[in-house]
Amino acid sequence: MDIIFYHPSFKAASWINGLQQRLPQATVRQWQPGDNAAADYALVRTPPVEMLQGRSDLKGVFALGAGVDDILTQLKQHPEMLSESVPLFRLEDTGMGLQMQEYAVYTVLGWFRRFDDYQQQKQQTLWQSLKNYRRQDFTIGILGAGVLGSNVAQSLKVWGFPIRCWSRSPKQIDGVTSYYGADQLSDFLSGTQVLINLLPNTPQTVGIINRQLLSQLNSGAFVLNLARGAHLVEEDLLAALEAGEIKAAALDVFVQEPLPETSPLWSHPRVAITPHNAAVTLPEEAMDYIAKSIQQREAGEMPEGRVDIVRGY
Numbered sequence: 244m245d246i247i248f249y250h251p252s253f254k255a256a257s258w259i260n261g262l263q264q265r266l267p268q269a270t271v272r273q274w275q276p277g278d279n280a281a282a283d284y285a286l287v288r289t290p291p292v293e294m295l296q297g298r299s300d301l302k303g304v305f306a307l308g309a310g311v312d313d314i315l316t317q318l319k320q321h322p323e324m325l326s327e328s329v330p331l332f333r334l335e336d337t338g339m340g341l342q343m344q345e346y347a348v349y350t351v352l353g354w355f356r357r358f359d360d361y362q363q364q365k366q367q368t369l370w371q372s373l374k375n376y377r378r379q380d381f382t383i384g385i386l387g388a389g390v391l392g393s394n395v396a397q398s399l400k401v402w403g404f405p406i407r408c409w410s411r412s413p414k415q416i417d418g419v420t421s422y423y424g425a426d427q428l429s430d431f432l433s434g435t436q437v438l439i440n441l442l443p444n445t446p447q448t449v450g451i452i453n454r455q456l457l458s459q460l461n462s463g464a465f466v467l468n469l470a471r472g473a474h475l476v477e478e479d480l481l482a483a484l485e486a487g488e489i490k491a492a493a494l495d496v497f498v499q500e501p502l503p504e505t506s507p508l509w510s511h512p513r514v515a516i517t518p519h520n521a522a523v524t525l526p527e528e529a530m531d532y533i534a535k536s537i538q539q540r541e542a543g544e545m546p547e548g549r550v551d552i553v554r555g556y
């Protein structure tokens with residue numbers, strides 16, 4: 244069994260060794276331009292088109308992340324890149340759920356306990372206790388109730404906040420109110436105090452967090468974008484912050500990454516920024532997951548995490 248590996252920044256050697264150990268029957272190699280030799284599986288992040296095109300014999304392509312918008316965008320421009328018969332898989336959880344929980348719990352509790360306000364008061368050497376939010380009014384709305392959205396919902400539920408989620412299909416998550424479909428988006432937004440985005444980037448979700456959407460949240464709401472920069476219209480967020488409609492935002496992802504030095508988001512006192520690392524691919528967990536999936540595929544089974552290319556996630 245032959246496996247080809249390509250990632251623009253990961254160190255290939257440790258992945259090749261790790262996969263080789265987990266799949267002793269396989270020969271794993273780093274794909275290089277011009278390598279057209281046979282392969283059964285490909286592990287990729289933002290692969291060059293020539294790596295995958297013409298490889299209709301592949302038994303699976305494994306994306307080395309949870310989001311596959313990079314691959315699907317390339318596929319739209321170069322439909323010849325991936326044969327329709329080749330299944331594309333993504334990472335489901337593999338330790339990213341816990342990382343998202345850490346980020347969300349830290350951020351939401353900070354806002355709830357007004358640590359953002361106290362940080363500003365510190366700069367003014369101001370000793371002043373502020374009125375607390377009421378827990379029952381601090382409704383958290385999660386856009387996306389998939390692997391990561393439902394993990395985040397679970398972690399925030401234990402703090403007693405009202406939690407709601409929005410997805411394409413209805414969900415049954417204990418203690419979480421489910422809204423679904425375009426028709427229920429307004430009801431989901433109305434009364435939401437903290438908006439957390441964990442949607443995939445698709446033609447239906449691009450630019451979804453815009454001025455019109457933000458205006459439907461509670462006045463003085465908070466925005467946490469953990470998914471993709473393309474979801475959020477940055478100018479609209481800045482305008483809503485200036486107007487006081489949005490109190491603060493924490494952003495891990497941006498339209499352009501790295502975020503340009505000239506972006507007004509950098510200097511905004513009520514915007515927190517992290518460099519797209521809310522949940523990173525953990526090599527050991529990811530290799531365990533992919534090795535298991537390859538074994539299932541070899542046994543004639545269809546592993547979990549298959550991307551629906553038409554749906555876009």
Ligand SMILES: NC(=O)C1=CN([C@@H]2O[C@H](COP(=O)(O)OP(=O)(O)OC[C@H]3O[C@@H](n4cnc5c(N)ncnc54)[C@H](OP(=O)(O)O)[C@@H]3O)[C@@H](O)[C@H]2O)C=CC1
Pocket residue numbers: 309310311335336339386387388389390391392409410411412413424441442443444445447448469470471495496519520521522523556
């Ligand atoms: N910042 C970071 O470091 C990271 C960011 N990410 C981002 O997080 C995203 C989510 O990951 P994950 O939870 O694993 O993905 P999933 O595919 O498991 O979940 C996606 C959720 O979004 C919902 N959804 C999709 N399209 C729509 C729509 N048009 N309207 C309403 N709901 C919709 C789905 O609904 P339904 O359940 O009904 O299908 C599902 O609940 C990734 O795509 C990636 O972009 C991921 C990892 C790290």
Ligand SMILES: O=C(O)C(=O)CO
Pocket residue numbers: 307308309310311519520521522523524
């Ligand atoms: O896995 C993903 O989709 C990521 O964004 C990792 O940072």
